[in-house]
Amino acid sequence: MSAPEQQVASEGDSRTFNNAVRHQYRVLSDEEKxxxxxxxxxxxxxxxxxxxxxxxxxxxxxxxxxxEAVMWAVKGLTA
Structure with a gap:
């Protein structure tokens, strides 16, 4: 890895930075975050x-x- 990995908070609005699969996210409310x-x-x-x-x-x-349960719960919340 030549460049240092950038850390992105999972609740941050910039969370699409390191995701190669889901290209668009909706902005989450503070409650959803x-x-x-x-x-x-x-x-x-x-x-x-x-x-x-x-x-x-x-x-x-x-x-x-x-x-897996955490993944599906977060996916359901962020869909």
Missing amino acids: AQMVRIKDLGAEFLTAIDGLGASREYSLAKTKVE
Whole structure:
């Protein structure tokens, strides 16, 4: 990677910068932005709790499903 990656806040209006798939976004309301941050915070908290349980295939699958749930919830919110 030659140029440093630019970090874009997921709730920021410039979030299309590093997205090669969705080319247009609607501007989110402040309430929607707060909801998105809450969904992601809850997901991160759940992932941390699972990490504390140890390592196993089942925990790995659970973490994947949490990530998927967060993705779909955010997609639903931002559609």
